[in-house]
Amino acid sequence: MSNKINKVAITGGTHGNELTGVYLINKYKKNPDLVKREGFETVFMHTNVGAMEKCTRYVDKDLNRTFIKNDLANDMLYSYEDILAKNINAKLGPKGSEKTAVDFIVDLHSTTSDMGLSIVIDNDNKLTWQVVAYLKEIEPNLHIFRWKGDTKEVSFVNSITKDGFAIEVGPIPQGVLRADLFFETEKLVGYILDYFEKLNAGKLGKKYKTIEIYDHIKLLDFPRGEDGDINATVHPNLQDNGYFKLTKGDPLFVTLEGEIIKYKEDKEAYALFINEAAYYEKGFAMCLTEKKVIDI
Amino acid sequence: MSNKINKVAITGGTHGNELTGVYLINKYKKNPDLVKREGFETVFMHTNVGAMEKCTRYVDKDLNRTFIKNDLANDMLYSYEDILAKNINAKLGPKGSEKTAVDFIVDLHSTTSDMGLSIVIDNDNKLTWQVVAYLKEIEPNLHIFRWKGDTKEVSFVNSITKDGFAIEVGPIPQGVLRADLFFETEKLVGYILDYFEKLNAGKLGKKYKTIEIYDHIKLLDFPRGEDGDINATVHPNLQDNGYFKLTKGDPLFVTLEGEIIKYKEDKEAYALFINEAAYYEKGFAMCLTEKKVIDI
Numbered sequence: 001m002s003n004k005i006n007k008v009a010i011t012g013g014t015h016g017n018e019l020t021g022v023y024l025i026n027k028y029k030k031n032p033d034l035v036k037r038e039g040f041e042t043v044f045m046h047t048n049v050g051a052m053e054k055c056t057r058y059v060d061k062d063l064n065r066t067f068i069k070n071d072l073a074n075d076m077l078y079s080y081e082d083i084l085a086k087n088i089n090a091k092l093g094p095k096g097s098e099k100t101a102v103d104f105i106v107d108l109h110s111t112t113s114d115m116g117l118s119i120v121i122d123n124d125n126k127l128t129w130q131v132v133a134y135l136k137e138i139e140p141n142l143h144i145f146r147w148k149g150d151t152k153e154v155s156f157v158n159s160i161t162k163d164g165f166a167i168e169v170g171p172i173p174q175g176v177l178r179a180d181l182f183f184e185t186e187k188l189v190g191y192i193l194d195y196f197e198k199l200n201a202g203k204l205g206k207k208y209k210t211i212e213i214y215d216h217i218k219l220l221d222f223p224r225g226e227d228g229d230i231n232a233t234v235h236p237n238l239q240d241n242g243y244f245k246l247t248k249g250d251p252l253f254v255t256l257e258g259e260i261i262k263y264k265e266d267k268e269a270y271a272l273f274i275n276e277a278a279y280y281e282k283g284f285a286m287c288l289t290e291k292k293v294i295d296i
Numbered sequence: 297m298s299n300k301i302n303k304v305a306i307t308g309g310t311h312g313n314e315l316t317g318v319y320l321i322n323k324y325k326k327n328p329d330l331v332k333r334e335g336f337e338t339v340f341m342h343t344n345v346g347a348m349e350k351c352t353r354y355v356d357k358d359l360n361r362t363f364i365k366n367d368l369a370n371d372m373l374y375s376y377e378d379i380l381a382k383n384i385n386a387k388l389g390p391k392g393s394e395k396t397a398v399d400f401i402v403d404l405h406s407t408t409s410d411m412g413l414s415i416v417i418d419n420d421n422k423l424t425w426q427v428v429a430y431l432k433e434i435e436p437n438l439h440i441f442r443w444k445g446d447t448k449e450v451s452f453v454n455s456i457t458k459d460g461f462a463i464e465v466g467p468i469p470q471g472v473l474r475a476d477l478f479f480e481t482e483k484l485v486g487y488i489l490d491y492f493e494k495l496n497a498g499k500l501g502k503k504y505k506t507i508e509i510y511d512h513i514k515l516l517d518f519p520r521g522e523d524g525d526i527n528a529t530v531h532p533n534l535q536d537n538g539y540f541k542l543t544k545g546d547p548l549f550v551t552l553e554g555e556i557i558k559y560k561e562d563k564e565a566y567a568l569f570i571n572e573a574a575y576y577e578k579g580f581a582m583c584l585t586e587k588k589v590i591d592i
Binding site for chain 1: 319322323326327351352408467468469470471472473474475476478479525526529530531532535550552553554571573574576577
């Protein structure tokens, strides 16, 4: 925490059909002064131009699940995203080293789900959480989601560095640039860079002690038929309600035939990433979380 | 108009990532009785299984722009959708013949744009308009859009038959099944089949004389840079407001730099298909229309 920040990376287009990040990086390319601050360097890059050109999430596999240390070292993995990941890791990492090329990665995402303005964190490092608490103070509507993952090792782009996170905003359909959330995302990135400027200059007023988060419990799949295809979707109550509080007996899914499937667990949970398009193939309809205040 | 209806086709999955139609056809496959009515036959089919499997709009080209008579007769056109179109045309058409295999096609679509529950019509045939007026009476919220097209010849799936139209519902992200609009679409299809049952039985109470429509004026593209890429998106005023009334001076687009681009035309217009993901590559941000009552 006492070390200075030397270099920060802003990455976008990790999923080629999430246009908020794609166009924010375009904006920075046109006007790099927007991300210049005193005392450290900011780099920015499109991480998956191949997917951007097709306007798809990925070409061969999800880049944001590809940063697994053994895989990055495995020369026999040669899909488009495996090769990309090796390049990005060389540029920003390498992952797992004591001294990575950049100190912090902010990866820009959007979701078809009603997630509002949110941060997805996958590490427990002090600096990361201080930045997030600073953001939450400026933007009280910001939601903090601690992700426990769908892979054994956290394999996000931002896992290359010890510190970092993803910005996740929605609802935005894939392939659509939505003005309001574009400018909100830009503002958040600006605040993050301000934080590092203040940190390096010793001008941060305080350390944050606690923060309210949504803590990953589990991923919940759609009901599916014998063929593996979904035969129900999320109930209308949840559709446009990110961070929906589920209590035993609440409608959860509705089948194509109109039958309501209820939430059966005794424990209350908050549902998020509800009906995200990209998660149909991954096998989850939403993520169940616990709302809590944690020490940081 | 006096002729009986013998066969009606309900088609879905023409765009493989528009799941409302995909899953409604799934539902009919599981329970064909849902579309059985007295006095005529209903057939239903997935039109683009290749695109459905990839969860993309198309494999090689937009199937819903492929039903052009000369192209259907051209054996040298052999892309995936060209071949599909020939098959579908053989099954339901052929297009342009006096006696097509089916009398009426309803093609099921969804859009990322806030179109609500709407019908897109591309012909001026009496039967089509009587069906639509009947639907509008039952569902007053239904919007009727008369499409003048982005191809010289109307080339929709439903253009195979003289009569027919597309159901278009939104906002729905690509790759998402939204419960409310799924059941609304199903209801509409049911009413359409009811109409034909009544028509054949001579039980229709009246002929409709007029209907309120949104009549195509022109397609409006996003502002683009020299590289052809967009450098602005639709203004937040329009984003979630389907059928937005534009008056000279209204904000229309906002550039990535935050500059507002205004609507400059003297004539008022209603904007629809605002910020539809699939239209970025086609080169339009919205469709401008005129609201009017027409004789039918």
